[in-house]
Amino acid sequence: MAENNQNAMAGSAPAKPKPAVPGAAKQAAPGAAKPAVPGAAKQAASGAAKPAVSNSGVYKPPVERADTDPYKDSRISSLGAWFQERFYVMLPVIDYLKKKEVPRHRLSFWYYFGGLTLFFFMIQIITGLLLMQYYKPTEAEAFASFVFIQREISFGWLIRQIHAWSANLMVLMAFIHMFSTFFMKSYRKPRELMWVSGFVLLVLSLGFGFTGYLLPWNELAFFATQVGTETPKVAPGGAFLVNILRGGEEVSGETLTRMFSLHVVLLPGLLLLVLSAHLLLVQVLGTSAPIGYKESGMIKGYEKFFPTFLAKDAIGWIIGFVLLVYLAAVFPWEIGVKANALNPAPMGIKPEWYFWAQFQLLKDLKFEGGELVAIALITVGAVVWLLVPFIDFKASREEKSPIFTMLGLVVLAFLLINTWRVLAEYGW
């Protein structure tokens, strides 16, 4: 029984014996991998050397599987013993963490994308700290220091390109992670707050992208920020908020200072808090499997999170790292020219790709008051999206919920089609 949160399973789908587990293994290996077995139901596994018949009538013969327990032969090193003597209060916590398991099934490939988002974020922290050693966040020196980093500092070009590309990859992984958890209905009870904290993380990541974009202080950065902060003015109270964000009526050196402080102090602080909550919830609530998989025997097994799944996660991280360095070296971002507030906006100015869907919607609703409609639509859509775990009653009862699958497909289609339309019109 891999579901860490026993309370959540009470009252939901009736506990069924795990099919095709050789029952004798439970008795033969006393320190076995799943000590968190709720008393009553799982003893049904005993005495089953016979094939278990699942609900769908599919015959699953007994398979001899290695009852892999990575902690079976582990011994404590002297350093570990030193800590254990002093922090024995933490031992139950560590034993609890050792229990966490990840189900393996045909969709468990999608489980890697959350970790990939975290990986690219860690790259951002490191490269961001490095860039901060030489970047000067004032109107007079921002562009000059930006050029200095890339021309004079050893590997400065590499750090900057990695930072720019990892930002994009992080947002991409976040979107994939969000949609994969949506379609697998991982937001359902008891994981509602994971969805909410995850959505907050997505919004913060988009905020990171927006605030960081201005820092090079080249033409692209300046005008993208100008266009991006122009739109909210039509909303009620929007002009005031834009004034706060811009540090004045116009985009200026004051805007640069505010964006820098947001990008480097406030947003990292908030994100680290919410991220800690999100990761804690993952450990406490465990990994969810799609509705009905456990009952129909589609779960091939459970592997430990520490160290097995983490090691497989690391493979994904290495592949991501290789992709990142390839993109950084072969498709570098431009240096551009220094921003000049008195220059006209360049032709074909557009925001970064993760804002293209909204950008296209704004262009579509060109009639009088259309901007406000677009803002309202996006806001209402975001709020509904955020509240999905609380309104999808069928999924919370562990029943298939096709209406919400359709909703997710519609949202995904809207984002993809509008993003593609911008690409088709403007090019890359």
Add this chain to the structure above:
Amino acid sequence: MAQQGNFKSPSRLGALGEGASLSSSGPVSGGKPREQGLKEVDFERRSFLGKVVGGIGAAVAISTLYPVIKYIIPPVKQFSNKSEMVVGKAAEVPAKSGKIFQFNKDKVIVVNDNGKLTACSAVCTHLGCLVHWDNAQNILSCPCHGAKYNQTGEIISGPQPLPLPVFKARVEGENIIISKA
């Protein structure tokens, strides 16, 4: 489904004699004492693989850390190396006073002693504080630890080990020009 793990388990190899139970597989087979169970595990291949993976990992780690270290080390600041240069106006150093100017990589104090200009390094040879001209005592003095030099940089008293290196200063027109000694 296919065998997922431990292809060398005794049950699969059909261990003779005792024959492990169907259920239990792994390096330590059920019912068998530990040493015999470990006989089937190929430690040489395992440790070789471990070393290869560790070696490649170390190579990747070093090639990732190398650019970061090189990046953090700041570039060396280039100084000019002129034999003489104009540093300021003569009016900046009135009589009975001294002023510090940057000359190539050095900070040089120019003292105007009743029309005669002298110049020496302003960096105290004790621990690097900058000295000032004390007109009342006619000395260059360092406020940090009480080092005292005369106008041409020789030691009067104090903890400093060496005299101040000297330079030449002259007035041309309304400019002060410092040159190497």
